Amino acid sequence: MRVPSLCSVFLIGTALAHGQVDQVTLRAAQQDDESWLMYGRNYSAWRYSPLDEIDTGNVHRISPVWIFQSGVSGKFQTTPLVRDGVMYVTGPSNHAWALDLKTGRELWHYSEPVPEGAVGCCGKPNRGFAVKGDRLYKVNFQATLVALEASTGEVVWEVELADYREGYSNTVAPLIVKDMVVVGIAGAEYGTRDFVDAYDAETGRRVWRFWTVPGPGEAGNETWAGDSWKHGGASTWITGSYDPDLNLIYWGTGNPGPDLDGTPRRGDNLYSDSMVALDADTGELRWYFQFTPHDVHDWDAVADPVLVDLEVDGEPRKGLIHANRNGHYYALDRTNGEFLVGRAYTEVTWADGIGSDGRPILIPGHEPTDEGTLTCPGLGGGHNWHATSFSPLTGLYYFNSSDGCQIYHSAPQDYVQGEFYFGSAMENVSGEPREGSILAVEPSTGDTRWRYPLVSPPSSGLLSTGGGLLFAGTSEGYFFALDARSGKPLWRLRTGGRVQAPAITYRFGGRQYVATASGTAIFVFTLPQ
Amino acid sequence: MRWGGLLLALGGALLSAQDVASNPFRGDAKAADLGKASFRLRCSACHGIRADGGRGPALNRGEFAAGDTDLDIYRVIAEGVPGTEMSGYAARNSEESIWRIVTFLRTLEASPDDTIDGNASQGEDIFWNQAGCGGCHRVGSRGGRFGPALTRIGRARSTEHLRASLLDPDQDLPPGYYAVEIVTRDGQTIRGIGVGFDDFSAQVRDAAGQLHSFFREEVRSMSREFTSLMPDGYGDSLTDEQQRDLLAYLQSLHGEEQ
Numbered sequence: 001m002r003v004p005s006l007c008s009v010f011l012i013g014t015a016l017a018h019g020q021v022d023q024v025t026l027r028a029a030q031q032d033d034e035s036w037l038m039y040g041r042n043y044s045a046w047r048y049s050p051l052d053e054i055d056t057g058n059v060h061r062i063s064p065v066w067i068f069q070s071g072v073s074g075k076f077q078t079t080p081l082v083r084d085g086v087m088y089v090t091g092p093s094n095h096a097w098a099l100d101l102k103t104g105r106e107l108w109h110y111s112e113p114v115p116e117g118a119v120g121c122c123g124k125p126n127r128g129f130a131v132k133g134d135r136l137y138k139v140n141f142q143a144t145l146v147a148l149e150a151s152t153g154e155v156v157w158e159v160e161l162a163d164y165r166e167g168y169s170n171t172v173a174p175l176i177v178k179d180m181v182v183v184g185i186a187g188a189e190y191g192t193r194d195f196v197d198a199y200d201a202e203t204g205r206r207v208w209r210f211w212t213v214p215g216p217g218e219a220g221n222e223t224w225a226g227d228s229w230k231h232g233g234a235s236t237w238i239t240g241s242y243d244p245d246l247n248l249i250y251w252g253t254g255n256p257g258p259d260l261d262g263t264p265r266r267g268d269n270l271y272s273d274s275m276v277a278l279d280a281d282t283g284e285l286r287w288y289f290q291f292t293p294h295d296v297h298d299w300d301a302v303a304d305p306v307l308v309d310l311e312v313d314g315e316p317r318k319g320l321i322h323a324n325r326n327g328h329y330y331a332l333d334r335t336n337g338e339f340l341v342g343r344a345y346t347e348v349t350w351a352d353g354i355g356s357d358g359r360p361i362l363i364p365g366h367e368p369t370d371e372g373t374l375t376c377p378g379l380g381g382g383h384n385w386h387a388t389s390f391s392p393l394t395g396l397y398y399f400n401s402s403d404g405c406q407i408y409h410s411a412p413q414d415y416v417q418g419e420f421y422f423g424s425a426m427e428n429v430s431g432e433p434r435e436g437s438i439l440a441v442e443p444s445t446g447d448t449r450w451r452y453p454l455v456s457p458p459s460s461g462l463l464s465t466g467g468g469l470l471f472a473g474t475s476e477g478y479f480f481a482l483d484a485r486s487g488k489p490l491w492r493l494r495t496g497g498r499v500q501a502p503a504i505t506y507r508f509g510g511r512q513y514v515a516t517a518s519g520t521a522i523f524v525f526t527l528p529q
Numbered sequence: 530m531r532w533g534g535l536l537l538a539l540g541g542a543l544l545s546a547q548d549v550a551s552n553p554f555r556g557d558a559k560a561a562d563l564g565k566a567s568f569r570l571r572c573s574a575c576h577g578i579r580a581d582g583g584r585g586p587a588l589n590r591g592e593f594a595a596g597d598t599d600l601d602i603y604r605v606i607a608e609g610v611p612g613t614e615m616s617g618y619a620a621r622n623s624e625e626s627i628w629r630i631v632t633f634l635r636t637l638e639a640s641p642d643d644t645i646d647g648n649a650s651q652g653e654d655i656f657w658n659q660a661g662c663g664g665c666h667r668v669g670s671r672g673g674r675f676g677p678a679l680t681r682i683g684r685a686r687s688t689e690h691l692r693a694s695l696l697d698p699d700q701d702l703p704p705g706y707y708a709v710e711i712v713t714r715d716g717q718t719i720r721g722i723g724v725g726f727d728d729f730s731a732q733v734r735d736a737a738g739q740l741h742s743f744f745r746e747e748v749r750s751m752s753r754e755f756t757s758l759m760p761d762g763y764g765d766s767l768t769d770e771q772q773r774d775l776l777a778y779l780q781s782l783h784g785e786e787q
Contacts, residue, residue: 372578409569409578411562411565411566411569412562413562413563413565413566414559414562414563416563418623419563419567419626420566420567420570422566422570423566424565424566424569424570425566425569425570425573425578427573427574427578430700430701431699431700431702431755431756432755433753433755453728454728455726455727455728455753456727474727474728476725476727476728478727478728478729480728480729489729492729494729
């Protein structure tokens with residue numbers, strides 16, 4: 001396997017010499033040990049840091065150096081950003097903070113009330129900031145995008161992405177591309193029609209929009225029966241990735257609506273449950289790959305699109321790897337969307353593998369019914385949305401999986417604005433607990449190298465490091481480290497709160513730190529001096 | 530929240546229910562379809578996907594414990610039932626959404642009353658003596674602590690669910706009553722109720738009430754089974770009449786002093 005070519009030494013040196021974050025800095029983010037500048041750490045969404053001071057031999061000695069208690073209830077799913085001695089953290093329900101990296105002391109606190117009537121399927125989490133220049137960018141739950149002064153937390157501008165009264169909401173961490181802030185949207189469970197947007201970072205003016213459900217006259221609209229496209233969903237609630245050399249933005253899309261009842265929307269329902277590759281300058285679709293045509297199990301394809309160069313069948317490929325909620329691992333050619341690899345990584349009963357055309361080979365009898373249909377995996381996957389990690393050190397791709405089955409029920413349901421548009425519900429199987437695992441997968445083949453079992457469905461994202469470590473957390477409140485080569489557990493701490501976020505790492509004052517959200521707090525760890 | 534705020538909030542909830550004294554969707558088939566979808570998402574985990582009961586009472590009998598008018602049902606959904614696992618949904622659902630659930634429940638054909646034709650007094654005797662239920666289960670201040678307390682069980686569970694729990698205890702384990710087995714390094718086996726079980730540790734309460742706590746690396750093995758530790762075979766050891774008497778006793782337990 002080869003890793004993508006990196007920027008020149010000149011570019012890296014130039015970027016690190018400046019305090020301001022610009023496109024050059026962001027392209028060199030992988031080499032900046034003292035910062036964490038974007039959701040996936042680099043544009044390829046690796047979530048890997050080469051820092052190796054904390055390693056497999058000493059990780060058992062790390063301990064907290066400070067803890068920030070937010071005092072705000074809700075789901076903390078944030079990836080903190082770190083820059084110039086400050087940590088920037090978003091929280092649920094439109095809260096955010098700047099914290100002194102040395103002491104954990106709060107420097108400023110931003111908050112904005114969530115308006116009455118703003119609804120979402122799954123709480124009001126937020127997954128992080130983006131940074132450019134002296135500004136931070138985040139979405140607010142009521143489907144707005146806000147720019148803040150990084151030094152004060154004061155609002156520079158705020159724009160509405162969509163009308164929350166129609167069921168739109170937002171939780172995604174934005175992605176800076178050139179001079180634009182690129183964001184997705186949520187709301188498919190309320191019958192919204194969703195999109196990916198780009199906004200001018202300076203003014204907040206919208207530069208382009210890509211509708212993930214094409215309208216009349218647009219290619220793909222014929223894959224929706226009648227007017228079903230109007231409430232077709234295909235949300236974009238997890239951050240995409242970006243290949244500057246190809247000038248393509250990659251973004252995963254979610255389920256079509258209504259989730260479990262496919263009868264009103266006969267057809268493949270493009271571009272739901274797909275990976276779309278968009279021209280960074282115009283937002284035009286360059287290619288797409290649909291993982292689950294005409295999905296009736298809510299198997300979003302929003303999980304990280306990770307950019308890794310692969311060797312498949314002896315041929316070098318610019319790859320895009322992705323662990324899909326439908327139970328399969330995929331590798332695509334990111335230049336054109338060509339299907340390369342599709343392998344089940346958990347129990348799958350609805351498909352007998354993936355065909356050479358990339359479409360699942362369906363096993364009949366797995367459509368939800370009024371009486372219920374038992375299908376594996378369950379509604380949450382497989383791998384859902386939690387941040388994944390690719391380590392160039394081990395050459396392995398790490399992601400988590402919920403393992404188990406559910407009974408899917410469907411029922412006809414008319415669209416009503418503001419009402420949950422789900423098409424029925426799912427049941428757990430009596431006596432069969434849903435469990436989980438963390439997997440290390442060989443990117444070029446989809447072979448599972450090791451699997452670390454979890455007693456509950458996974459709750460946190462992952463971080464791999466140059467110290468040969470993989471950090472993760474659990475629903476029961478453990479933050480822990482595995483040996484990235486073997487999956488052997490090396491260290492743990494019961495934090496007292498559910499770990500729902502991926503960890504980050506950075507160097508500050510010459511020492512490596514690891515930080516994660518847990519419960520409603522931020523924990524920061526390092527080795528003893 | 531300060532108490533003043535809490536009282537205001539409660540007052541607001543009651544006022545809200547009074548303000549919407551009649552069901553705006555009564556007889557509206559589309560509203561019932563929407564209500565069915567909401568019911569399945571929010572209510573079916575306890576009341577069953579067909580509203581025929583489970584951990585919560587059956588709602589397809591045309592009779593409701595807290596009153597049979599649409600407003601009575603609305604109030605229960607909005608405000609919950611104190612002393613049970615039924616919490617209020619007013620904060621998470623619009624008034625319209627709750628009325629649609631009420632409208633859906635009204636479309637269900639009334640199924641026969643499942644009140645057990647048994648002698649509760651004789652069932653009480655069976656509970657404490659012949660069947661030995663009181664060795665593990667508590668009613669009020671009397672009985673054991675190994676199994677779930679049954680003080681309010683007649684209010685919290687449908688009769689069908691109680692019957693299933695008696696004859697097939699594995700069918701629906703109460704939360705927190707799965708079995709954990711620890712084998713220590715010296716070969717001792719400890720089996721009991723799993724107070725906690727995670728990726729790195731387990732806490733087990735044995736039949737004598739003793740709590741044991743281990744990290745995974747301290748023991749030879751630790752495993753969790755989603756099976757009940759309640760003895761099975763009551764279907765054989767009790768006659769049909771005794772089963773009916775016992776169920777009638779359980780059905781009578783509503784939290785009052787016995």
